[in-house]
Amino acid sequence: MAALASLPGVPDAVDSVRRAVDRVYGHRVMRRRGSEVASEAALRAARGSAALSGADWALEEVRRRGDFGADTEARTVGAALRLNAEAGQLLSIWSQSPLRVLARLHLVAAGGAGVPDETVGRPRLAGEPVVEVPGGVQGGEVTGPLTEAPLPDAAEVAGRLEGLSGLVLAASGAPALVMAAVVHGELLALRPFGSYNGLVARAAERVVLVGSGLDPKSVCPAEVGHAELGRAAYAAAFEGYLSGTPDGMARWITHCGRAVELGVRESTAVCEALQRGAA
Numbered sequence: 001m002a003a004l005a006s007l008p009g010v011p012d013a014v015d016s017v018r019r020a021v022d023r024v025y026g027h028r029v030m031r032r033r034g035s036e037v038a039s040e041a042a043l044r045a046a047r048g049s050a051a052l053s054g055a056d057w058a059l060e061e062v063r064r065r066g067d068f069g070a071d072t073e074a075r076t077v078g079a080a081l082r083l084n085a086e087a088g089q090l091l092s093i094w095s096q097s098p099l100r101v102l103a104r105l106h107l108v109a110a111g112g113a114g115v116p117d118e119t120v121g122r123p124r125l126a127g128e129p130v131v132e133v134p135g136g137v138q139g140g141e142v143t144g145p146l147t148e149a150p151l152p153d154a155a156e157v158a159g160r161l162e163g164l165s166g167l168v169l170a171a172s173g174a175p176a177l178v179m180a181a182v183v184h185g186e187l188l189a190l191r192p193f194g195s196y197n198g199l200v201a202r203a204a205e206r207v208v209l210v211g212s213g214l215d216p217k218s219v220c221p222a223e224v225g226h227a228e229l230g231r232a233a234y235a236a237a238f239e240g241y242l243s244g245t246p247d248g249m250a251r252w253i254t255h256c257g258r259a260v261e262l263g264v265r266e267s268t269a270v271c272e273a274l275q276r277g278a279a
Helices: 010-025 028-052 059-064 072-094 098-110 154-169 176-190 197-211 222-229 231-243 246-276
Strands: none
Touching: 010 176, 010 246, 028 059, 028 072, 028 197, 028 222, 028 246, 072 098, 072 197, 098 154, 098 197, 154 176, 176 197, 176 231, 176 246, 197 222, 222 231, 222 246, 231 246
16 A cells, blocks of 8 residues: 555645645535535535446436436436445444445445345355346446456455455555545456445445545545546546556546545535525
């Protein structure tokens, strides 16, 4: 992790994210109405994460809808909303048992979403397929996998999940951005569950950013930034992670940093709107 944190461009990205986060936390609205900003950030984060998984709804549509079981897109948005509501409840468990948190995140995302009960809340077994968005058009530009890289087999998934858990538990002191990017990238690479791996990976990134103390009030939604940068840029940066090269890893980490900064910009705009009485 120390080596990743020192890659070219990464220290600058870490510093830039820290400054951006400090600025929004210093906004006068945060002192009085921080809970409102956090609620709005959670809604926008869910919308962004769902968009990357093929359900690109307008924010007001997400806000007004009450039925999230009608079709594939609605179930995807509902899963993203449930994940953002659940993530804050799992912070203390993450530092003790990351794998338990990941299982819970998948249970929350996939439960009741047309996913076979026996596959919910556990890593996939040998021979089990991955259907990223149940009911979606698999192999399509959006609902298909983010990468064409071969699917790691169940044994590799189990071993690498244990390694990821050990990395988190070691509390290496690595910058929060670096740890969040590694957790996010590794889950995207492993596709450990039979469905909704993208939603779970982005929710886990949020857990790290909040639990690390970088964004304790959860008002800097990286999911907003990932969606704003676009799926093509997201996939291209992720290919850097998959490459494992120093340049590729740096590209992925700095991409995640830019996503956090765009999330900060979104919440700053919410602060400004609240200050004007427009939201």
